[in-house]
Amino acid sequence: MPSAVITLLTDFGLQDEYVGVMKGVIMTIAGPGISIVDLNHGIAAQDVRQAAFLLDASYRYFPPGSIHLVVVDPGVGTQRRLIGLKLDRHYFIGPDNGLFSCVMKGASAAVAVELNNQQCWLKTTSDTFHGRDILAPVAAHLAAGMSLDALGTALDPSSICLPADWQPRLLEPHHLQGTIIAVDRFGNLITNVHSSLLPTGGVDELPPAVRIDLANGFDLNLQRQYAGVERGEPLALINSRGFLEIAVNQGDARRFFDAAKGDTVEIYW
Amino acid sequence: MPSAVITLLTDFGLQDEYVGVMKGVIMTIAGPGISIVDLNHGIAAQDVRQAAFLLDASYRYFPPGSIHLVVVDPGVGTQRRLIGLKLDRHYFIGPDNGLFSCVMKGASAAVAVELNNQQCWLKTTSDTFHGRDILAPVAAHLAAGMSLDALGTALDPSSICLPADWQPRLLEPHHLQGTIIAVDRFGNLITNVHSSLLPTGGVDELPPAVRIDLANGFDLNLQRQYAGVERGEPLALINSRGFLEIAVNQGDARRFFDAAKGDTVEIYW
Amino acid sequence: MPSAVITLLTDFGLQDEYVGVMKGVIMTIAGPGISIVDLNHGIAAQDVRQAAFLLDASYRYFPPGSIHLVVVDPGVGTQRRLIGLKLDRHYFIGPDNGLFSCVMKGASAAVAVELNNQQCWLKTTSDTFHGRDILAPVAAHLAAGMSLDALGTALDPSSICLPADWQPRLLEPHHLQGTIIAVDRFGNLITNVHSSLLPTGGVDELPPAVRIDLANGFDLNLQRQYAGVERGEPLALINSRGFLEIAVNQGDARRFFDAAKGDTVEIYW
Numbered sequence: 001m002p003s004a005v006i007t008l009l010t011d012f013g014l015q016d017e018y019v020g021v022m023k024g025v026i027m028t029i030a031g032p033g034i035s036i037v038d039l040n041h042g043i044a045a046q047d048v049r050q051a052a053f054l055l056d057a058s059y060r061y062f063p064p065g066s067i068h069l070v071v072v073d074p075g076v077g078t079q080r081r082l083i084g085l086k087l088d089r090h091y092f093i094g095p096d097n098g099l100f101s102c103v104m105k106g107a108s109a110a111v112a113v114e115l116n117n118q119q120c121w122l123k124t125t126s127d128t129f130h131g132r133d134i135l136a137p138v139a140a141h142l143a144a145g146m147s148l149d150a151l152g153t154a155l156d157p158s159s160i161c162l163p164a165d166w167q168p169r170l171l172e173p174h175h176l177q178g179t180i181i182a183v184d185r186f187g188n189l190i191t192n193v194h195s196s197l198l199p200t201g202g203v204d205e206l207p208p209a210v211r212i213d214l215a216n217g218f219d220l221n222l223q224r225q226y227a228g229v230e231r232g233e234p235l236a237l238i239n240s241r242g243f244l245e246i247a248v249n250q251g252d253a254r255r256f257f258d259a260a261k262g263d264t265v266e267i268y269w
Numbered sequence: 270m271p272s273a274v275i276t277l278l279t280d281f282g283l284q285d286e287y288v289g290v291m292k293g294v295i296m297t298i299a300g301p302g303i304s305i306v307d308l309n310h311g312i313a314a315q316d317v318r319q320a321a322f323l324l325d326a327s328y329r330y331f332p333p334g335s336i337h338l339v340v341v342d343p344g345v346g347t348q349r350r351l352i353g354l355k356l357d358r359h360y361f362i363g364p365d366n367g368l369f370s371c372v373m374k375g376a377s378a379a380v381a382v383e384l385n386n387q388q389c390w391l392k393t394t395s396d397t398f399h400g401r402d403i404l405a406p407v408a409a410h411l412a413a414g415m416s417l418d419a420l421g422t423a424l425d426p427s428s429i430c431l432p433a434d435w436q437p438r439l440l441e442p443h444h445l446q447g448t449i450i451a452v453d454r455f456g457n458l459i460t461n462v463h464s465s466l467l468p469t470g471g472v473d474e475l476p477p478a479v480r481i482d483l484a485n486g487f488d489l490n491l492q493r494q495y496a497g498v499e500r501g502e503p504l505a506l507i508n509s510r511g512f513l514e515i516a517v518n519q520g521d522a523r524r525f526f527d528a529a530k531g532d533t534v535e536i537y538w
Numbered sequence: 539m540p541s542a543v544i545t546l547l548t549d550f551g552l553q554d555e556y557v558g559v560m561k562g563v564i565m566t567i568a569g570p571g572i573s574i575v576d577l578n579h580g581i582a583a584q585d586v587r588q589a590a591f592l593l594d595a596s597y598r599y600f601p602p603g604s605i606h607l608v609v610v611d612p613g614v615g616t617q618r619r620l621i622g623l624k625l626d627r628h629y630f631i632g633p634d635n636g637l638f639s640c641v642m643k644g645a646s647a648a649v650a651v652e653l654n655n656q657q658c659w660l661k662t663t664s665d666t667f668h669g670r671d672i673l674a675p676v677a678a679h680l681a682a683g684m685s686l687d688a689l690g691t692a693l694d695p696s697s698i699c700l701p702a703d704w705q706p707r708l709l710e711p712h713h714l715q716g717t718i719i720a721v722d723r724f725g726n727l728i729t730n731v732h733s734s735l736l737p738t739g740g741v742d743e744l745p746p747a748v749r750i751d752l753a754n755g756f757d758l759n760l761q762r763q764y765a766g767v768e769r770g771e772p773l774a775l776i777n778s779r780g781f782l783e784i785a786v787n788q789g790d791a792r793r794f795f796d797a798a799k800g801d802t803v804e805i806y807w
Contacts, residue, residue: 284578284723285722286578286596289578293596293599293600293604294599297601301542315788345764346763347763347765
């Protein structure tokens with residue numbers, strides 16, 4: 001029985017059967033005992049950037065050898081490549097559209113292949129659901145013991161799509177411009193600003209004197225936890241993913257600030 | 270340890286604990302190692318037809334021997350039968366209200382039983398949650414090795430509920446009237462018109478010259494993939510389930526057409 | 539391979555990756571073969587009472603020895619205790635904020651510990667996600683064979699938080715005042731009034747002559763099942779959890795009564 005874990009990260013949501021059917025395909029190939037974990041299916045439709053950040057913030061929590069299957073694929077049916085990577089003892093499978101740009105930042109894939117060995121796909125493939133017909137079967141074969149090399153042709157890791165403009169911009173020496181890339185269930189505003197870009201070294205140190213400015217002119221200082229301010233009051237903190245987050249203690253920052261995914265955040269120190 | 274897969278298809282959604290509790294019941298009987306897959310819980314409340322189509326489009330992607338537990342049950346607590354079927358090397362468990370009419374189309378159940386062996390139920394059964402008290406235990410016993418025959422009394426497959434009016438209607442030799450039976454997360458409009466009813470033979474052939482007319486008079490031709498038209502433009506295609514679907518490339522067809530589940534679609538060729 | 543089941547009950551929803559990451563942490567410690575079941579993630583944000591009732595109504599459906607990990611934690615990052623209990627052959631892990639008050643009603647924990655053995659936590663812990671950094675690792679170690687005692691310091695079960703005002707109030711000898719503590723997917727209104735508080739002994743007996751009065755003056759008698767009234771008509775019944783529920787046969791009681799979580803229900807007999 002395979003001992004690997006396959007995680008699924010998609011923009012499919014759970015209201016339809018797309019995710020369930022992919023699991024059926026995986027179990028048909030790798031056996032019913034395979035461990036499949038829903039990493040997340042709530043990525044905004046076709047929001048490749050959001051998936052790329054979330055994957056990077058999450059994959060290290062899974063056992064080494066895990067296979068991370070990512071299906072956010074606005075170009076399904078077109079000529080975009082499907083790729084497989086081995087990186088930091090984890091495997092990644094998905095379309096080459098930027099999804100892996102955050103996990104590859106600062107690291108080079110030990111193995112990278114274009115997933116063009118059709119022996120590993122379903123016998124008939126649709127033009128609209130490569131997650132089911134190509135990517136799920138490929139991940140299942142990998143979990144069942146096939147090597148990454150056998151899934152397709154080696155490719156040059158430097159040719160993998162790495163969109164440059166997803167990172168925050170340093171406008172002045174002490175002025176950074178970031179973006180809200182997700183709003184979570186609680187209404188917390190998640191930015192693309194990693195703690196390593198801020199003057200202190202990370203989540204374990206004391207909060208720096210940083211001023212955070214939302215589009216509507218609100219100023220916030222960094223707290224260590226939600227309860228650092230009174231209930232109903234806004235705050236900023238480095239969240240559990242290591243990114244700057246704007247929140248309201250026991251409240252909803254999206255409503256408080258009338259903010260949305262894509263809004264700009266200015267940081268001064 | 271059982272090697273079968275139990276899939277769950279319900280209209281319970283995931284906001285409540287109904288699905289989780291059914292899994293607890295299954296594991297108590299079949300052991301914690303049993304593989305349980307959420308096929309889908311987003312069926313519209315009590316929409317038996319939607320579940321019947323989705324089940325038929327999905328079950329073949331699971332391993333032979335899989336047990337498909339379907340709970341969409343507007344008549345819970347009344348005298349409607351609960352049944353079990355073996356068909357095409359798969360098992361199906363659920364109320365006899367039309368849920369299995371699409372999987373039975375063109376095939377006869379090898380074994381069909383009324384699930385009336387109360388030894389296989391929970392000791393106390395409620396009047397409102399037979400999914401937990403009867404159907405989940407029955408599926409678990411089947412997964413743990415009990416034969417379908419042992420779950421109840423044999424019944425005549427021809428007595429199973431097969432609603433006739435769920436299929437598209439051929440109004441004239443080249444004029445078909447279908448229905449939107451689901452709207453997926455992306456706003457794609459899924460119809461009940463299978464590709465086999467259209468002039469070409471299926472998804473692998475070139476798209477036919479078919480005109481699709483929504484209630485509001487929009488005309489569309491068939492494409493092979495979403496990217497067959499410009500971003501934001503509407504299209505029709507045979508989707509990955511084999512059914513006619515109306516979509517907008519990287520957009521939301523529900524909003525574009527102001528369409529809803531139940532709307533009529535006219536197809537001319 | 540561990541034979542236990544870990545259930546997850548949170549207010550995280552499924553739109554974010556919080557639940558998926560907790561599963562990764564569990565599998566890293568207990569191995570990919572561990573059985574993890576989503577009991578429910580749809581608890582209203584920070585609604586400890588709703589989680590406490592739902593846990594009590596659900597845990598008995600899981601195999602003895604199951605580990606129920608509950609993360610509804612408005613005080614994350616403050617000094618509230620994290621605790622582990624063994625009770626009725628089940629394990630419970632979570633913050634000591636009232637979450638276990640319903641399962642402890644009428645029973646005493648055989649073992650209760652404060653989860654302060656940091657050897658069982660992740661090496662670095664955030665101030666905002668103890669579910670991932672402390673509670674998931676602790677549950678995984680328990681599933682992998684560690685004893686509850688080893689997870690921390692024994693504590694006096696009588697010191698566990700048991701909010702008194704969550705139960706219905708008996709205003710007069712035959713007049714009870716309850717609260718709607720949840721609205722399910724179907725729009726059914728779930729109250730905190732257990733059948734044992736009503737004149738009959740439970741779900742298996744005939745419905746008593748009970749009058750139920752919503753805030754807006756509607757009167758209802760108890761039925762045995764949804765189909766006890768005509769389609770579209772309102773009713774009350776003892777639901778499959780054993781609690782009084784107000785529903786509309788094949789309809790939506792939330793809309794019918796314009797009711798919401800927190801509304802008061804008066805019961806007379």
